[in-house]
Amino acid sequence: MEPTRDRAWETLTRYTKSESLLRHALAVEASTRFYAQKLGEDEELWSVAALLHDFDYEMHPTLDKHPQDGAPILREEGYPEEVIETILSHAEHLNLPRDTLLKKTLFACDELSGFVHACGLVRPTGLDGLEPRSVKKKLKQPSFAAGVHRDEVYAGADELGIELDEHIRNVIAALQPIARELGLRTAADAA
Ligand SMILES: [Fe+2]
Numbered sequence: 084m085e086p087t088r089d090r091a092w093e094t095l096t097r098y099t100k101s102e103s104l105l106r107h108a109l110a111v112e113a114s115t116r117f118y119a120q121k122l123g124e125d126e127e128l129w130s131v132a133a134l135l136h137d138f139d140y141e142m143h144p145t146l147d148k149h150p151q152d153g154a155p156i157l158r159e160e161g162y163p164e165e166v167i168e169t170i171l172s173h174a175e176h177l178n179l180p181r182d183t184l185l186k187k188t189l190f191a192c193d194e195l196s197g198f199v200h201a202c203g204l205v206r207p208t209g210l211d212g213l214e215p216r217s218v219k220k221k222l223k224q225p226s227f228a229a230g231v232h233r234d235e236v237y238a239g240a241d242e243l244g245i246e247l248d249e250h251i252r253n254v255i256a257a258l259q260p261i262a263r264e265l266g267l268r269t270a271a272d273a274a
């Protein structure tokens with residue numbers, strides 16, 4: 084099977100109906116793909132892994148099932164082992180090595196994309212004009228987007244070997260082109 088983005092979207096939307104989960108998948112995809120492009124890697128394959136990383140979350144919302152019980156389904160659908168291994172490695176509780184650039188990138192983009200998205204949702208101009216400084220300040224407020232694991236945000240940038248400021252800037256830039264799909268306002272709305 085050719086692991087295309089279209090095919091991954093079809094699989095994702097068959098198992099996931101929640102708008103917020105679909106938006107999460109799109110945000111993580113945009114960030115992961117941004118890095119694929121920057122690093123000269125396979126954008127299509129990186130998109131597939133990112134889109135599908137939480138594909139089973141709606142049916143397996145607990146860590147005793149997600150993402151490990153989703154893996155056999157993806158295997159049956161014919162996704163390559165590289166995609167499946169990458170998806171498994173985003174879960175801290177499985178303690179799998181993140182020994183490829185794709186694994187490091189997916190892990191680094193997962194929590195931070197959600198967090199930057201949340202920052203954009205509370206601003207009248209969305210992501211436009213959002214600076215890493217204010218994202219970092221919000222990271223230190225435990226009550227803001229409380230579901231985002233701060234330790235994973237810091238560990239992700241660390242494992243990827245990138246300064247947090249630069250990583251935040253990249254994720255903001257990656258999400259800006261899909262602001263509408265993410266339900267975000269833009270500077271044009273505030274004008
Ligand atoms: Fe997950």
Ligand SMILES: [Fe+2]
Pocket residue numbers: 107111136137193194
């Ligand atoms: Fe996720």
